[in-house]
Amino acid sequence: MPELPDVEVSKQYLDATSLHQRIVEVEVLAPEMLKDMSVKELKQVLEGDAFESSRRHGKYLFINLRNGHFLVLHFGMTGFLTYFKNMEKEPPHERLLIAFSNGYHLAYDCQRKLGQVALAEDVAAFVEERKLGTDAMEIDVDSFKRALSVTRASIKSALMDQKRIAGIGNIYSDEILFQAGVHPQKKASQLDESSVEKLFRAMKEVLSSAVECRADPERFPKDYLIPHRRVDKICPKCGGDIETAKVSGRTAYFCPNCQGSHQ
DNA sequence: AGTACCACCTGACGGC
DNA sequence: TGCCGTCAGGTGGTAC
Numbered sequence: 001m002p003e004l005p006d007v008e009v010s011k012q013y014l015d016a017t018s019l020h021q022r023i024v025e026v027e028v029l030a031p032e033m034l035k036d037m038s039v040k041e042l043k044q045v046l047e048g049d050a051f052e053s054s055r056r057h058g059k060y061l062f063i064n065l066r067n068g069h070f071l072v073l074h075f076g077m078t079g080f081l082t083y084f085k086n087m088e089k090e091p092p093h094e095r096l097l098i099a100f101s102n103g104y105h106l107a108y109d110c111q112r113k114l115g116q117v118a119l120a121e122d123v124a125a126f127v128e129e130r131k132l133g134t135d136a137m138e139i140d141v142d143s144f145k146r147a148l149s150v151t152r153a154s155i156k157s158a159l160m161d162q163k164r165i166a167g168i169g170n171i172y173s174d175e176i177l178f179q180a181g182v183h184p185q186k187k188a189s190q191l192d193e194s195s196v197e198k199l200f201r202a203m204k205e206v207l208s209s210a211v212e213c214r215a216d217p218e219r220f221p222k223d224y225l226i227p228h229r230r231v232d233k234i235c236p237k238c239g240g241d242i243e244t245a246k247v248s249g250r251t252a253y254f255c256p257n258c259q260g261s262h263q
Numbered sequence: 264a265g266t267a268c269c270a271c272c273t274g275a276c277g278g279c
Numbered sequence: 280t281g282c283c284g285t286c287a288g289g290t291g292g293t294a295c
Contacts, residue, residue: 112272
């Protein structure tokens, strides 16, 4: 599932399974998910070629073909990749099915069809065209401060704004704010410098440990909020009750005791 | 110009 | 059991 850590895990999965094999057939089960291209065009670019390497920017995965094109995957809220040989292992909501010459298949499954499948010639140009910010794993502290300083929005909205910083969504913004002890409804511009630096460190630490844990909440450190949201709703740091609030249309989970006020 | 909100799509869950 | 409303880890377009 598809914030930065989930997409990074998908990238590692793709790299471990699907590179350097001839693509013999591409089936498009949901043509409406193709962005700015036809089924025919996608098949022409992929079939007979092979994936050579991949890159991730924010929540997007760019898969480099030998012919120089990139297959671009975005996972929406429900997308994932799966590699299998036995067709009984076919996932339930396949939108793209790629058959390799070794008899294995790579499926892109996306139940809610909120993801996207695209082609690109150049990653930097794609990022520029979509106006995506610097990747959250790559950004340095000064750019982070700049990205958050010029907005009237809440800090949670600003962290989730892909044009400021790419890769953070609803779940991980909550975790980052929780680890930094910052209230989600606090105005981004009202944070003092030490809070912003704390957020920066929390962002790096949360994202890298989530990737190490293969984005599986069951493996997360004991004091992480994610495994407790919607489950027992108990704060893993102070034992108090987790609260929720709507922040620009999304549900924020936070601990009012550990994360102070939004004033 | 910048921010908030709805639509897009499908399925799961709880209440009646 | 069945129907309905609500909600879900995202984002583009549109309305303020």
